[in-house]
Structures are given as structure tokens and as C-alpha cells.
Amino acid sequence: MSDILVEVKGLKKYFPIKKGVFSKTVGNVKAVDDVSFTIRKGETLGLVGESGCGKTTTGRSILRLIEPTAGSVKFEGEEVTTMNQSRLREMRRQMQIIFQDPYSSLNPRITVGGMLTEILKVHGLRKTDAEIKDRIEELLKIVGLNPLHARRYPHEFSGGQRQRIGIARALSVEPKFIVCDEPVSALDVSIQSQVLNLLMDLQEQLSLTYLFIAHDLSVVKHISNRVAVMYLGEIIEIADYRELYDRPKAPYTEALLSAVPMANPRIKRDRIMLTGDVPSPANAPTGCYFHPRCPKVFSDCKTIHPLLSSDPEGHDVRCLLYPESYPQGSQQAKAA
Amino acid sequence: MAEEKVILPVSKEEQAREKSRKAVNQSYWSLVQHQFKKNKVSLAALYVVFFLFTIAIFADFLANDKPIMSKHDGTLYFPVVKDYIVGLGFDRWNAELVNADWKQLDEQGKLSNTVWTPIRYRSSNQDLEHNTAPPGGDHLLGTDAIGRDVLAGIIHGSRIALTIGFLSMSIAILLGVLLGSLAGYYGGWVDVAISRLIELVITFPTFFLIITVVAMFQAGSIWLVMILIGLTSWPSLARFTRGEFLRIRNMEYVAAATAVGFSNTRIIFRQVLPNALAPLLVSIAFGIASAILTEAGLSFLGFGVPPTIVTWGSVLADARGNVSAWWLAVFPGLMIFLSVLCYNLVGDGLRDALDPRLRD
Numbered sequence: 001m002s003d004i005l006v007e008v009k010g011l012k013k014y015f016p017i018k019k020g021v022f023s024k025t026v027g028n029v030k031a032v033d034d035v036s037f038t039i040r041k042g043e044t045l046g047l048v049g050e051s052g053c054g055k056t057t058t059g060r061s062i063l064r065l066i067e068p069t070a071g072s073v074k075f076e077g078e079e080v081t082t083m084n085q086s087r088l089r090e091m092r093r094q095m096q097i098i099f100q101d102p103y104s105s106l107n108p109r110i111t112v113g114g115m116l117t118e119i120l121k122v123h124g125l126r127k128t129d130a131e132i133k134d135r136i137e138e139l140l141k142i143v144g145l146n147p148l149h150a151r152r153y154p155h156e157f158s159g160g161q162r163q164r165i166g167i168a169r170a171l172s173v174e175p176k177f178i179v180c181d182e183p184v185s186a187l188d189v190s191i192q193s194q195v196l197n198l199l200m201d202l203q204e205q206l207s208l209t210y211l212f213i214a215h216d217l218s219v220v221k222h223i224s225n226r227v228a229v230m231y232l233g234e235i236i237e238i239a240d241y242r243e244l245y246d247r248p249k250a251p252y253t254e255a256l257l258s259a260v261p262m263a264n265p266r267i268k269r270d271r272i273m274l275t276g277d278v279p280s281p282a283n284a285p286t287g288c289y290f291h292p293r294c295p296k297v298f299s300d301c302k303t304i305h306p307l308l309s310s311d312p313e314g315h316d317v318r319c320l321l322y323p324e325s326y327p328q329g330s331q332q333a334k335a336a
Numbered sequence: 337m338a339e340e341k342v343i344l345p346v347s348k349e350e351q352a353r354e355k356s357r358k359a360v361n362q363s364y365w366s367l368v369q370h371q372f373k374k375n376k377v378s379l380a381a382l383y384v385v386f387f388l389f390t391i392a393i394f395a396d397f398l399a400n401d402k403p404i405m406s407k408h409d410g411t412l413y414f415p416v417v418k419d420y421i422v423g424l425g426f427d428r429w430n431a432e433l434v435n436a437d438w439k440q441l442d443e444q445g446k447l448s449n450t451v452w453t454p455i456r457y458r459s460s461n462q463d464l465e466h467n468t469a470p471p472g473g474d475h476l477l478g479t480d481a482i483g484r485d486v487l488a489g490i491i492h493g494s495r496i497a498l499t500i501g502f503l504s505m506s507i508a509i510l511l512g513v514l515l516g517s518l519a520g521y522y523g524g525w526v527d528v529a530i531s532r533l534i535e536l537v538i539t540f541p542t543f544f545l546i547i548t549v550v551a552m553f554q555a556g557s558i559w560l561v562m563i564l565i566g567l568t569s570w571p572s573l574a575r576f577t578r579g580e581f582l583r584i585r586n587m588e589y590v591a592a593a594t595a596v597g598f599s600n601t602r603i604i605f606r607q608v609l610p611n612a613l614a615p616l617l618v619s620i621a622f623g624i625a626s627a628i629l630t631e632a633g634l635s636f637l638g639f640g641v642p643p644t645i646v647t648w649g650s651v652l653a654d655a656r657g658n659v660s661a662w663w664l665a666v667f668p669g670l671m672i673f674l675s676v677l678c679y680n681l682v683g684d685g686l687r688d689a690l691d692p693r694l695r696d
Binding site: 060063065089090092093095096097099100101104105106107108109110118119122123166169172173 | 594607
């Protein structure tokens with residue numbers, strides 16, 4: 001199992017809801033609730049779901065930009081969640097993040113060159129000024145920018161260019177693993193594909209491993225080897241991307257897939273319309289979290305909370321339509 | 337890392353364009369400068385502030401009882417400059433000139449090639465023959481009850497006003513920015529503790545606190561007043577800094593800085609502080625104005641600086657003793673008014689220049 005780079009087990013992040021003068025905790029927002037997955041070296045795991053389902057929190061908890069409430073994250077077999085600050089700082093060289101908003105992710109007061117210089121100096125990656133200058137030129141070239149752009153401030157760039165700078169920043173510490181937190185959602189469609197292709201080229205050239213977070217299934221399909229679908233802080237389904245797109249198991253995944261626009265408008269499809277909104281993670285429904293909106297809902301869904309099945313072929317699903325999802329000891333319903 | 341790189345082509349034209357542009361011109365501060373210059377009133381106020389600075393710096397060359405340059409016994413002296421050198425201990429006056437009255441020497445015809453300062457009095461010189469003299473003649477703006485030249489007092493008083501304004505604000509900035517950034521960045525109990533401290537200090541009535549402390553120390557000094565004003569005016573700066581830190585802490589570039597492994601100290605000083613500083617300038621400008629005003633008020637009441645030092649406030653205070661000597665009230669009053677007004681206008685202009693969050 002040495003080819004596993006990142007192993008997440010039972011990751012939880014609860015945000016307490018406080019009320020009153022004494023800040024008494026009256027409840028929790030379960031942003032991430034018992035999420036487990038593994039990422040193999042060199043692969044891309046796509047993480048999709050609607051807004052507010054905990055994708056970003058998951059990504060950031062792995063890097064400990066947000067301290068997880070519980071659970072374990074192992075990077076190359078080493079536990080990340082209990083690391084002390086100094087070890088964590090070293091570790092951060094291995095794991096990087098690319099942010100969603102290219103506007104707030106760059107410090108407006110520092111030139112691109114200044115930003116990269118500081119990173120290289122802090123980690124002692126390049127010693128002399130000439131080496132640093134060469135490295136910055138190289139980094140900017142890698143992400144498709146002009147080396148002379150180093151003198152510019154972030155506000156002088158377009159959104160796509162800024163995202164490339166964000167990528168250059170992530171690459172500057174020579175990481176093995178990058179969390180891409182909706183890196184293309186804020187960009188124009190024409191720029192999206194450029195940035196996606198850049199990310200894929202870089203993965204090949206630098207043998208990177210990605211956790212690719214997005215709410216757009218077509219983007220994820222383009223880049224991922226495996227895809228995990230999240231709903232209300234839980235993973236609903238996880239499978240190889242072809243398997244997931246061709247034979248989705250969970251009704252939620254089917255609904256998401258049916259919403260992906262097709263290039264050919266003449267193709268008639270059965271569009272599954274979901275009614276209602278994502279319930280509040282502070283007050284999740286009983287049973288299966290998805291049952292109030294599920295088109296295939298039946299009686300058990302309202303009372304029994306399904307487990308993520310462990311399929312030998314790696315196609316896991318959390319849905320009572322599949323008997324493996326019944327928690328042990330609960331009365332097995334005849335339906336399914 | 338692999339040696340082979342993905343290199344996207346960069347066109348020749350783009351390279352040429354990139355080389356010809358001046359990146360410095362595009363920086364944030366140049367945009368602020370541009371915005372500030374549009375506001376003519378604030379710009380004029382800024383020039384007045386610069387003018388007051390010049391007066392304060394060159395006070396000894398503007399009003400002095402020694403000439404700028406003079407020849408005595410065949411030696412050329414620069415008495416004003418020499419006074420500075422003597423003051424620093426690098427040189428000393430020869431015996432006959434140590435306590436020489438240069439005006440007397442001039443009248444006795446012992447000096448030649450003499451260049452006098454525009455006003456031939458220091459603020460402390462007493463011209464007892466002309467006490468309470470109205471403006472005009474030898475004393476352009478008149479004299480006070482013990483014959484001290486008002487214009488010289490105003491010129492030398494501007495030094496004290498500026499020193500008080502800037503030193504007390506430096507103390508306030510140091511304390512306020514440090515505590516405010518700690519509170520805003522770390523949050524939690526640090527924030528609670530510092531916020532309560534801020535509220536506590538704000539409740540002190542500054543003016544009466546200073547009066548009390550000065551009374552306790554018997555001999556008041558300008559340094560004591562500066563320190564006290566500084567120690568009581570940091571809370572507003574701390575609040576401002578805290579607010580800015582709370583806002584900026586949630587920006588993604590701070591998360592990115594954490595992610596690339598920067599330490600908290602580095603993030604506070606290199607990433608957050610430069611972005612929080614601009615709005616602070618506004619309250620610093622207002623702070624300087626209010627420090628000047630506080631000092632003037634204290635001197636007016638006779639609590640601030642010792643009576644031997646002439647400040648704007650103390651000249652103004654002399655007007656109380658002689659109501660008909662209007663020049664004692666009007667001229668220092670005008671200076672206080674002018675400098676406070678100008679600092680406030682500069683602060684106002686800065687706020688306008690910074691406020692519509694200059695983006696792109």
C-alpha cells in the first residue's frame with residue numbers, strides 16, 4: 001500500500017453554534033462529518049457537491065488550515081493532525097493549495113517576484129540572489145507567464161493570470177500534493193480550459209497528486225481519475241470517474257449528472273429535477289440526509305442513516321437502495 | 337522536480353511592452369497619491385504642514401540672538417551652526433565669546449560681514465525696555481509682559497508643537513498597532529483581554545489624567561506630556577488596527593501564507609500589517625492634531641511645560657493677564673488653529689484618497 005499518498009479517515013469538522021452572554025454551545029454545524037478516502041500517488045481525486053456541502057472545509061482540514069475536530073489525515077504514512085507547529089511548517093512544503101478566488105488569494109501589496117522570493121528564502125530552497133531570480137523566472141515560465149511579470153503587482157493581472165500566479169506560488173515549494181480548491185470556478189469558460197490543461201500538464205511533468213474540488217461535474221470529469229460526491233458533509237459515492245459517470249449508483253449522483261449540460265441540444269435526456277434546497281448542516285434531516293429531496297425515497301430512508309458501503313471494486317455508495325449500506329444490526333427492509 | 341518544463345511561448349511584442357513599462361508607477365501608493373492630489377484643499381493643507389515643518393526645523397536660523405555669519409577679530413564665525421556643534425560637545429566657544437552678547441558687539445562695531453537672522457530674538461530673550469509692546473517696529477508681532485518677542489515664540493513654539501504631535505503619536509502607534517494586531521490576528525482570549533484594556537483606557541479622561549500626573553511630578557516637562565498623551569491616545573489606533581486585522585485575516589492570501597509555511601510573526605508583519613496600515617494614516621493625522629491641541633490646552637492652563645519654555649499655549653495664556661494685548665491671543669491662537677486645521681484636512685484628504693478601496 002505504499003502507493004497511497006494521502007489517507008483521510010473519519011475526518012470531522014464541527015463549528016459550534018454559540019448563543020447568549022456566556023457563549024454556551026447550543027449545537028454544531030457539521031461541515032464535514034466522518035469523511036474517509038485515500039489518494040494514490042499521481043492520481044487526481046475529484047471532490048464534487050453543491051455549495052456548502054463541506055468540500056472546501058475538507059480540503060482545508062487536510063492541510064490544517066482549519067483545525068479538524070476529529071479524525072486522522074496521513075500524508076505518506078505520517079499523521080498530520082497531531083503534528084507540532086514546526087514539523088507542520090516543514091510538512092507544508094509537501095502539501096499546497098490553490099484557491100478559488102484569484103482576487104483575494106494574492107497580497108495586493110507585494111509584487112509577484114517579491115512573494116516568490118520570500119517563499120524561496122523562508123524555506124532556503126535557493127541560496128543566492130541569482131539562483132532565486134532564475135527560479136522565479138522558471139516558475140513563471142512553467143505556468144505560462146512572462147518572466148518580466150515578476151515586477152508587477154497582483155492588480156495588474158487578469159483573473160486567469162492571477163490563478164496562474166497562485167499555481168506558481170503552490171509550485172514554488174516543490175510539493176507532492178496540491179489541493180485545488182475550485183481553481184477554475186471563478187474564471188471565464190475559455191480561461192477555465194487553459195488553466196485545467198495547465199494543471200494536467202504540470203501533473204504529468206512534475207508527478208503531482210491532486211485533490212480537485214469543484215461543483216462542476218464536467219470540469220471534474222476532465223481532470224479526475226476518481227471522483228467523490230459529497231452531500232451535507234458526507235461522502236455519498238466514490239468511484240473511478242468512468243464508473244461514476246456511466247453507472248452512478250446514488251440517486252443524488254444521478255441527479256447531479258443529469259444537470260451537466262450537453263454539447264448537443266438535440267439529445268433528449270431525462271433531466272432529474274431536484275426540489276428544495278440543501279438542508280442546513282446544523283439541523284440535518286433524520287435517516288438519509290438526502291431523503292427529503294430524493295426521487296427514489298422509501299420508508300427506511302426516513303429513519304435509517306445509511307453507511308458508505310465498501311465495494312471490492314472501489315465503487316462505494318451511501319444509499320439504502322443498496323443492501324450494503326444498511327448499518328449492521330438494523331432490520332433489513334425487503335425493498336431495494 | 338523534473339527537469340523538463342512546460343514552457344508556454346511568450347510573444348516578442350509582449351516582452352517588449354513589458355520592458356518599457358515602469359512597474360513602480362502602478363503601485364498602490366501612486367494611486368493614492370493621484371487621488372490625494374485631486375483634492376486641492378487637502379493638498380494645500382499638506383503644503384502648510386510642510387511649511388510648518390520647515391519653520392520648526394530652521395527655527396534657530398529664523399529667530400536667534402546670534403548672527404548666522406559674522407567676522408570677529410578677523411575670524412569668520414557661523415554662530416548658529418557653531419552653537420549646534422558646541423551643543424553636541426565637538427567644539428567649544430573661546431572664552432571671550434562664550435557669553436557674548438552679539439548684538440552688543442555689533443553695536444560696538446566689533447563685527448563685520450554680519451548676516452543676522454530675520455528675527456533677532458530667541459523666544460527666551462527678554463527685552464525689558466519693550467514689554468507688552470504692540471506689533472510693529474522692532475518686534476513684528478509685539479512682545480509679552482516680560483518683553484519676549486511673540487514671533488520668536490511662535491517660531492520656536494512650532495518645534496514643540498510638532499515634537500509633541502509626532503512623538504506622542506509614535507508612542508501611540510507603537511502600542512496601538514502592536515496590541516491591535518495581536519487582538520485582531522489571534523482572536524479568542526487575547527482579543528477579549530486587549531479589547532477590555534482598550535475600553536478601560538478609553539474611559540480615562542485624558543486631560544485630567546495628564547493634569548494629575550504632571551502635578552504629582554512637580555516639575556512638568558514636555559517629555560512627560562508627550563509620553564502621557566501617547567499613553568492615552570493609543571486605544572483608537574488599536575481599535576482601528578484590530579478591525580483591519582479581523583478583515584484581512586480572512587483573506588485567502590493569509591491562508592496561502594500559512595499554507596506555504598510562514599510563521600505567524602512573518603504573516604502579521606509582512607502580509608497583514610502593510611494592508612492594514614493605510615486606513616491608520618487617517619487616524620494618525622487626526623491624532624497629531626489632537627495632541628497639539630491637548631498640549632496647547634495644558635500650557636494655557638499652565639500645567640504643561642515649565643514656564644521657561646515658550647509654547648503656543650503659553651503665549652496664549654499670557655493674554656489672560658492683559659486683555660488689551662490682543663496680539664498675545666490672536667497670533668498664537670491663529671497658529672494653533674492653522675496647524676490643527678491643516679492636520680485635520682490632510683487626514684480628511686487621506687481618508688477620501690484611501691476610502692473607495694482602490695482596486696485595479
